Amino acid sequence: MESAALTGVMIGGAGHSGSTLLGMILSGLEGAVYIGEGAKVRYLGDTSKPLKKRACKICGDDCAFWNGFRWDMTRGLYEQVAAHCGAHIIVDSSKKPDWITARADELRTGGHEARLIVLMRDGRAVVNSRLRKYPDRDLAVQITEWMEQIGAARALAENFPGPVLHLAYEELATRPEDIARKLAAFIGARFDPAMLAFSARDHHPLGGNNGTQFLAARGQPGAAAIQPGERSAAYYRNHPDEIRLDLRWKDEFAPDHAALFEQMAGTVNQPMKWGI
Numbered sequence: 480m481e482s483a484a485l486t487g488v489m490i491g492g493a494g495h496s497g498s499t500l501l502g503m504i505l506s507g508l509e510g511a512v513y514i515g516e517g518a519k520v521r522y523l524g525d526t527s528k529p530l531k532k533r534a535c536k537i538c539g540d541d542c543a544f545w546n547g548f549r550w551d552m553t554r555g556l557y558e559q560v561a562a563h564c565g566a567h568i569i570v571d572s573s574k575k576p577d578w579i580t581a582r583a584d585e586l587r588t589g590g591h592e593a594r595l596i597v598l599m600r601d602g603r604a605v606v607n608s609r610l611r612k613y614p615d616r617d618l619a620v621q622i623t624e625w626m627e628q629i630g631a632a633r634a635l636a637e638n639f640p641g642p643v644l645h646l647a648y649e650e651l652a653t654r655p656e657d658i659a660r661k662l663a664a665f666i667g668a669r670f671d672p673a674m675l676a677f678s679a680r681d682h683h684p685l686g687g688n689n690g691t692q693f694l695a696a697r698g699q700p701g702a703a704a705i706q707p708g709e710r711s712a713a714y715y716r717n718h719p720d721e722i723r724l725d726l727r728w729k730d731e732f733a734p735d736h737a738a739l740f741e742q743m744a745g746t747v748n749q750p751m752k753w754g755i
C-alpha cells in the first residue's frame with residue numbers, strides 16, 4: 480500500500496470566526512481527520528478539567544476516537560494522531576499562534592507538510608457572537624482582544640514556514656463548493672462532495688463551537704449531550720441541514736455597540752467588512 484505523506488492543516492485567526500465549520504468541512508477530504516482544537520489534547524482524561532475541555536465535545540469521556548489516546552509530548556502530535564487513526568491529513572482549529580508554530584516546527588522536523596489557513600470574519604459578527612455567549616463581558620475589552628488576535632494571526636501568517644491561505648468565513652458560507660475546491664487544492668488533495676455534507680459523518684472534536692457541533696451531530700448516536708448555548712438554541716434547532724451564512728449580528732448588535740466598534744476597530748475591520 481502506498482503511504483501518503485502527512486500533512487498538518489492548522490486554522491489560525493480569532494475565535495468565533497467559523498473554525499469549527501471549516502474543520503468539519505475539511506474532514507470530508509479523503510484520509511483527513513478533524514481533531515477540533517488540538518491544544519486541548521493536553522487535557523484528555525484530566526478530571527480536574529471540565530468535561531468540555533478534557534474530552535470529545537460530542538461523546539464526552541467515553542469516545543471511541545479518543546479512548547486510549549495520550550499524547551507522548553516527546554514526539555510530534557500529528558504523527559501520533561495519524562498512527563492512532565490512520566489519517567494522513569490532520570486538521571487542527573486551535574488558532575493560538577504559539578501552538579501552531581510549535582506544531583509546524585514538529586511537522587518540519589519530521590519531514591512532513593504544514594499548511595496554515597487564516598480564517599477571518601467581519602469583526603462585528605465576531606464581537607457580537609462573544610457578547611451573545613458572554614453577555615456580562617465588557618464590550619471594549621472584547622473589541623480589543625479581537626484586534627489583538629487579528630494582529631497576531633497576521634504576524635503568524637507572515638512567519639509561517641509553509642503555504643498560507645487567507646479565507647473569509649462569509650465566502651465559505653456563501654460559496655461552500657467553490658471554496659471547498661480551493662481548500663482541497665491548497666492542501667494538495669482532491670475535492671470530495673462529502674466535504675459539504677459534514678453532518679453525514681461522525682466527528683470527535685476537542686473544544687469548538689457548540690452550535691455547529693449540534694448541527695453536525697444531530698444524527699450521530701450518543702450525541703444528545705451537545706446542545707447550543709441558551710441564546711442560540713432557537714437558531715440552531717430551526718437550522719436546516721445545510722451550510723448557511725450566520726448574519727445574526729445584524730439584528731442583535733446594538734447601535735451603541737456598533738458605534739463603539741466603528742470607533743475602535745473600524746480601520747482594522749475594513750478589509751473584513753461583509754455587506755454594509
Ligand SMILES: [Zn+2]
Pocket residue numbers: 535536537538539541542543544545682683684
Ligand atoms: Zn467522540
